[in-house]
Amino acid sequence: MKKVEIHPDAVERIKKFSVNDPQLGFGKYVCPIMVQAIYDNGEWKRFDLLPYGPLSLDPCAKVLHYGQEIFEGMKVFRHPDESIHMFRPEMNARRFNQSARRLSMPEIPEDQFLHACEVICAYSKNAVPRRLGESLYLRPFMIATEVGMGIRPSKQFLFIIIASPSGSYFSGEDVKVYIEREEIRSAPGGIGFAKTGGNYAASLSSYAKTIALGCDQTMWLDAYEHKYIEEMSGMNFFAIIDGALHTPELCDTILDGITRKSIIDIARSSGLQVHERRISIDEVLAAAKEDRCHEAFVCGTAAVIAPVASFMDKDKSVVKLKEPHGKIGMQLREKLIDMQSGRAPAPAGWLHSVPNLNF
Numbered sequence: 001m002k003k004v005e006i007h008p009d010a011v012e013r014i015k016k017f018s019v020n021d022p023q024l025g026f027g028k029y030v031c032p033i034m035v036q037a038i039y040d041n042g043e044w045k046r047f048d049l050l051p052y053g054p055l056s057l058d059p060c061a062k063v064l065h066y067g068q069e070i071f072e073g074m075k076v077f078r079h080p081d082e083s084i085h086m087f088r089p090e091m092n093a094r095r096f097n098q099s100a101r102r103l104s105m106p107e108i109p110e111d112q113f114l115h116a117c118e119v120i121c122a123y124s125k126n127a128v129p130r131r132l133g134e135s136l137y138l139r140p141f142m143i144a145t146e147v148g149m150g151i152r153p154s155k156q157f158l159f160i161i162i163a164s165p166s167g168s169y170f171s172g173e174d175v176k177v178y179i180e181r182e183e184i185r186s187a188p189g190g191i192g193f194a195k196t197g198g199n200y201a202a203s204l205s206s207y208a209k210t211i212a213l214g215c216d217q218t219m220w221l222d223a224y225e226h227k228y229i230e231e232m233s234g235m236n237f238f239a240i241i242d243g244a245l246h247t248p249e250l251c252d253t254i255l256d257g258i259t260r261k262s263i264i265d266i267a268r269s270s271g272l273q274v275h276e277r278r279i280s281i282d283e284v285l286a287a288a289k290e291d292r293c294h295e296a297f298v299c300g301t302a303a304v305i306a307p308v309a310s311f312m313d314k315d316k317s318v319v320k321l322k323e324p325h326g327k328i329g330m331q332l333r334e335k336l337i338d339m340q341s342g343r344a345p346a347p348a349g350w351l352h353s354v355p356n357l358n359f
């Protein structure tokens with residue numbers, strides 16, 4: 001494993017950095033340092049902690065034309081005893097490499113990925129917020145930098161990690177879901193399970209429609225029948241039907257969410273039934289009308305859990321859920337946040353502590 005080389009300018013920059021804003025927002029502030037690694041000639045050459053700054057890219061860099069890029073999103077928490085912990089970063093490391101394989105990009109050994117995350121966290125320790133619901137959001141990403149117009153995998157890459165002290169993404173407003181029955185986000189054999197820009201680019205026109213219709217989130221359905229629920233553009237989906245949790249089973253068109261997995265584990269260990277299966281949107285709408293589904297929620301690293309208020313269909317008809325601030329979703333949210341922030345014990349291996357450096 002390569003050690004991250006620490007540049008003195010980066011240390012000087014981060015020492016002077018502080019944020020005093022009761023409304024941290026999401027991505028509004030970015031720490032003035034970044035980890036950067038260069039891949040060339042079949043290997044990761046070096047890892048550096050540098051001052052944050054613009055990248056210099058040749059206009060022919062492959063990422064700018066063919067979208068060869070991947071990213072991750074993960075959170076880091078300050079516990080009441082001031083210790084700093086990443087939440088399940090091993091899962092992000094694993095998912096990053098799954099995305100890398102699908103996008104024909106080089107993998108980063110898990111211990112190398114984790115070491116790079118630890119370094120930016122350790123140097124950003126004073127920027128990890130204190131209030132419940134706040135965290136340091138890490139955004140590792142990789143781009144193809146080889147110069148050339150030929151459509152083939154790049155041989156050169158940049159890996160970067162930036163960090164953002166962030167507030168709760170959850171506005172407190174329940175989510176109004178727009179059911180996308182025409183466009184699709186991803187098809188079997190495609191790249192839906194990978195965390196790569198193309199999936200998000202494909203979601204934007206529907207996002208604009210969703211917002212114009214007064215909704216908040218697009219719900220994507222399967223590519224063949226436009227019938228089965230897959231996920232939202234940046235979150236997974238759960239419905240509570242007859243008292244049990246139901247969530248779409250994973251397949252290659254759905255991102256394997258770490259929040260989704262954590263919720264399933266917490267729910268099962270709290271005695272709730274969880275079914276991972278194909279769920280048609282019409283089944284959920286019928287269950288809501290029949291009073292068997294009072295509650296649904298969406299989940300992801302940024303928002304944790306946000307309750308669904310209603311579903312709007314293509315003909316603009318709206319089905320409202322009876323109990324938008326559903327008890328079960330909010331209880332699961334509280335449990336997960338308590339574990340992440342050190343207010344309740346987390347299952348073994350869920351918290352990865354960050355070394356306390358003096359610098």
Ligand SMILES: Cc1ncc(COP(=O)(O)O)c(C=O)c1O
Nearest residue numbers: 233234235255257258259300301
């Ligand atoms: C498409 C998509 N689905 C689901 C999720 C939720 O995944 P996680 O819980 O790992 O943040 C995300 C966010 O990362 C996402 O971008």
